[in-house]
Ligand SMILES: [Fe+2]
């Protein structure tokens with residue numbers, strides 16, 4: 001097992017760094033394009049400043065083209081992407097982004113064979129006003145006339161509509177999976193109650209499908225975790241923990257079998273609760289000392305139950321046993337010797353805590369809004385929770401997770417529906433103007449005249465504001 005752990009971490013680290021390097025290089029290329037465009041607007045085409053900046057851009061683009069047929073950038077809703085990777089850009093680049101959007105350019109693909117002269121001609125073209133480009137029949141025709149053969153310019157797609165369609169499609173699939181997973185956990189718990197060996201095949205296929213969905217559309221599944229089920233708390237909690245753990249594993253670039261193992265571990269981490277009397281688990285308010293001792297047995301009971309189920313991954317058993325051991329003071333069961341929680345148990349512990357905080361339980365009058373839960377986890381990084389995992393988790397769910405209601409500086413209210421590369425600037429659904437169409441999906445990254453159109457000034461508790469999030473996220 002130690003070997004598996006080292007491998008998965010090694011691979012994850014490698015692919016994480018590779019992605020990081022690629023996005024850094026892509027960002028550099030975009031900054032260099034901005035420099036060429038700026039220099040071309042200030043100096044004549046043969047000026048050394050123009051030529052040097054074009055040469056720099058050319059060399060970065062050539063590096064990007066080493067192992068690909070084209071180096072393609074896309075602009076979507078105020079965000080920059082290199083292929084499918086989100087590239088963070090600061091406000092200094094927003095003018096170029098707007099300039100491109102104003103010319104109806106939604107994508108730039110550089111091709112092998114590109115020359116410095118072509119880049120200078122491209123920059124000159126980008127400095128023309130939109131009307132003169134339109135007079136030449138559009139940007140693609142103008143680029144062809146300028147003999148810019150190794151740069152392909154794409155029109156702005158109707159991205160918002162397309163993304164909206166995808167979200168809806170993804171949600172339906174994700175919510176079906178959610179229900180299916182709840183059913184599977186129920187069946188498994190019943191099987192355990194009846195002391196029968198449970199079939200793992202169905203469970204594995206559900207988790208596999210979850211992994212696939214997370215890889216396809218993490219936001220859709222993440223959105224689901226904000227729709228809590230008000231009854232059947234442990235089931236819903238198990239599924240949510242599994243979804244979050246699967247998403248975090250994917251975010252950390254773990255290999256697919258590892259992500260699937262995390263999914264199973266998340267679904268089963270609290271299975272030991274079936275051995276704790278029902279009245280204690282569902283008791284409103286604080287448990288007595290005696291009741292607390294019974295609750296604290298669930299990790300041990302869980303590990304014992306799972307050791308009896310054929311075909312279960314050992315990781316699930318380890319995670320069930322270790323998921324409350326996070327600190328030696330209050331953690332349980334007590335660790336003998338120095339505490340060494342398996343990395344996967346630490347992932348489960350973190351996702352478990354986040355879900356427990358944000359869950360709406362019948363007997364809790366106030367549920368912690370998602371952004372508060374994130375802040376609580378941040379406070380415990382490096383103590384209760386693994387500091388790097390917390391950081392990755394927050395990067396994944398955002399400082400304002402999906403389901404958070406934000407007050408904007410425009411006076412509008414926005415419900416967070418997607419994350420972007422900027423933790424402070426998610427995509428939101430404007431609630432006041434919401435009329436069931438997709439035009440109200442806006443990104444807080446959108447700029448106008450080099451300034452952000454909208455910024456979040458704070459989060460609003462949806463319960464106090466009497467906003468039913470479910471109707472928007474369903
Ligand atoms: Fe637990």
Ligand SMILES: [Fe+2]
Pocket residue numbers: 237241269270352
């Ligand atoms: Fe739990």
